[in-house]
Amino acid sequence: MRKHVAHAIGAAALWVSYSPLLFAQDEPLVLDDDVIFDGDLGFGIPSDAIPTDFDASFDDVFDNPFDVANESEQPIPAWLEGFTVKLSQQVLFQTKTHLAGVTLANGQRINMPHLADIETNRMGANIRYQYAFAPGWLLQASAQARLFLYDDYEFEANNQSFETEYRLNEFFFQRSFGSHSVKLGNQTVVWGEVDGNSVLDVINITEFRDFSIIDIEDARLNQPMLVWDYFGDLFGERSQVSTFVTLYPEYNPPIVRGSPFYFEPPNALVDYKRGKSLDFEGGIKWSRSFSGSDVSLMAARLIENQLRYSAPPNPTDDALSTNNTYTLFGVSANRAFGKLLLNLDLAYSAGIVVSSFNIPGFAGSNTTDLRHDQLGVSFGLEYAIDNEQNIALSVQGQKMVDDNESSQFALNDDVSGVWLMRYSNSLMNSDLALAISMQGDIDAEYTILQASADRTLNDHWAAGINLIVLEGVETTPIALFEGDIRVGFSITYTF
Numbered sequence: 001m002r003k004h005v006a007h008a009i010g011a012a013a014l015w016v017s018y019s020p021l022l023f024a025q026d027e028p029l030v031l032d033d034d035v036i037f038d039g040d041l042g043f044g045i046p047s048d049a050i051p052t053d054f055d056a057s058f059d060d061v062f063d064n065p066f067d068v069a070n071e072s073e074q075p076i077p078a079w080l081e082g083f084t085v086k087l088s089q090q091v092l093f094q095t096k097t098h099l100a101g102v103t104l105a106n107g108q109r110i111n112m113p114h115l116a117d118i119e120t121n122r123m124g125a126n127i128r129y130q131y132a133f134a135p136g137w138l139l140q141a142s143a144q145a146r147l148f149l150y151d152d153y154e155f156e157a158n159n160q161s162f163e164t165e166y167r168l169n170e171f172f173f174q175r176s177f178g179s180h181s182v183k184l185g186n187q188t189v190v191w192g193e194v195d196g197n198s199v200l201d202v203i204n205i206t207e208f209r210d211f212s213i214i215d216i217e218d219a220r221l222n223q224p225m226l227v228w229d230y231f232g233d234l235f236g237e238r239s240q241v242s243t244f245v246t247l248y249p250e251y252n253p254p255i256v257r258g259s260p261f262y263f264e265p266p267n268a269l270v271d272y273k274r275g276k277s278l279d280f281e282g283g284i285k286w287s288r289s290f291s292g293s294d295v296s297l298m299a300a301r302l303i304e305n306q307l308r309y310s311a312p313p314n315p316t317d318d319a320l321s322t323n324n325t326y327t328l329f330g331v332s333a334n335r336a337f338g339k340l341l342l343n344l345d346l347a348y349s350a351g352i353v354v355s356s357f358n359i360p361g362f363a364g365s366n367t368t369d370l371r372h373d374q375l376g377v378s379f380g381l382e383y384a385i386d387n388e389q390n391i392a393l394s395v396q397g398q399k400m401v402d403d404n405e406s407s408q409f410a411l412n413d414d415v416s417g418v419w420l421m422r423y424s425n426s427l428m429n430s431d432l433a434l435a436i437s438m439q440g441d442i443d444a445e446y447t448i449l450q451a452s453a454d455r456t457l458n459d460h461w462a463a464g465i466n467l468i469v470l471e472g473v474e475t476t477p478i479a480l481f482e483g484d485i486r487v488g489f490s491i492t493y494t495f
Contacts (some may be wrong), residue, residue, distance in 0.1 A: 082131040092120040092488040118151040142170040157258030179232035186222040193343040197394040199376030238289040245282035267319035298330040326351035345378040372402040388426040395419040431456040446472025
C-alpha cells in the first residue's frame with residue numbers, strides 16, 4: 001500500500017514541478033558599478049503621486065490614497081519604492097464524487113471515496129522588495145503569509161480553527177563590480193534550459209502540498225548560498241562562469257497534515273538533525289554564447305533534496321532521517337531557428353540512493369543503502385506562433401546505467417519519464433491570458449490536463465479560473481486521484 005501511496009504522491013510532485021503555469025525563473029539581475037535607480041521603482045506611479053498627509057477618516061475610507069488626483073509635491077522615501085505587494089484569495093473545489101483506489105499485489109482492492117467539496121480556501125500575501133541602495137549594490141527579498149479559512153483542509157486539520165503560515169523565502173545582497181557579481185543570502189540557482197521539465201533543475205528544493213494555484217515563491221524554495229558570476233572573456237569570448245556554495249543545505253519539507261497527499265506516518269517526521277560533520281553543496285557552470293545558440297557545462301556536489309525515513313528502535317520516537325550526497329555532471333544547449341527554439345539538457349548523477357523514492361508524509365522503508373548512477377535527458381522545443389501565441393513541447397527520460405543485477409534495480413531497468421505540452425495565448429492587449437497544459441508518462445498510462453484563464457481588470461485587480469483533470473489506469477502513480485476534477489478561482493490585488 002505504501003508503495004502505491006508513494007507513487008501517487010510522487011505524481012503530484014511531478015505535476016507541481018513541471019507545470020509551466022506555475023514555474024518561471026528570471027535570469028539573475030546584474031548591476032553595473034554606476035547604476036542608480038531613480039523615479040518609479042515598483043509601484044508604477046510617479047514618486048510625487050503619494051500623499052503624506054492622508055487623513056484616514058471614515059468619510060475618506062473609500063478614497064484611494066494612491067490616486068494621482070491626490071498628488072503631493074513631497075516624494076516618498078526611495079527605500080519604500082521597491083515594494084510590490086500582492087494580496088490574493090483562492091478557492092479550489094474537488095467537484096466530482098466518486099471512488100478511486102488501487103489493487104494490491106495480493107489482489108485486494110482498496111477504494112478511496114472522493115467527495116465533491118471545497119479543498120482549499122485561503123487568503124495570501126506575497127511581498128517582493130528590491131532596492132539598489134548604492135551604486136553596484138542591491139537588496140532583494142520576498143516573503144509570504146497565508147491564512148487558511150473555513151473548509152480549507154488545513155482549517156479542518158487544525159480542529160476547525162484558523163491557521164496561519166509565514167515564510168521569508170528570498171533574501172540576498174548583490175554586489176556588482178566590473179565583470180563580477182557576488183550574491184549572498186537565500187536565493188535560487190537554475191541550470192536547465194528546458195522550461196519546467198529539466199533534469200538539471202535539482203539544486204533548490206520544492207514544496208508540494210496540494211493542487212492549488214501557486215506562485216513560484218511558494219513552490220521552489222530558496223536556500224542560503226554564496227553565488228559568484230563572471231561575465232568577461234577570460235574563459236572564452238562571450239562566456240560566463242557561475243559558481244555557488246551553501247553550508248546549510250535544505251530538504252523538501254514534509255507534506256502538511258490534511259493535504260490530499262498526506263498519510264499519517266507511524267512515527268513523527270521532524271527536521272533533519274544536523275550532526276558535527278559539515279554538509280555542503282557546491283557547483284560550477286561554464287556557458288558560452290554563439291550566434292543563435294548557447295552551450296553550458298556544469299558539475300556539482302549535491303545532497304538529494306528528499307530525505308529517507310525509517311522507523312526508530314523505540315516505536316514512540318521520531319522517525320529516523322537520512323540524507324545522501326551525490327555528484328552531478330551536466331550539459332545544456334539551445335539553438336534558435338527563426339521562431340523555433342530547441343533546448344537540450346543532459347544530467348549524469350553518480351551515487352543516487354536506490355531507496356530514495358520515499359515521499360514525506362510517512363516513514364518509508366530504509367533497509368538498503370545501495371547506490372546507483374543515473375542518466376537523464378530533457379528535450380524541448382518552443383515555437384512562437386505570433387506575438388501573442390506560443391506553444392512548447394518537452395519530454396524527460398531517466399535510466400539507470402549500473403550493471404548491478406540486484407532485484408533492487410529491477411523495477412528501474414526501463415526508461416521512465418514524463419512529457420509536457422503547453423499552449424498560451426495573450427488577448428485583449430495582454431489583459432486576458434489563456435493557457436492549456438497537458439502532461440503524462442512516456443508509457444501513455446496517465447494524463448493530467450490543466451487549463452487557466454487570467455483576466456487583468458485594471459492596474460491593481462486581476463481574477464483567474466483554473467481547471468485540473470486527472471485520468472489514468474489504476475496501476476499508475478496517480479491512481480488515488482484518478483477521475484478527480486478540480487476547479488479553482490482566484491482574485492488578486494497588487495500594489
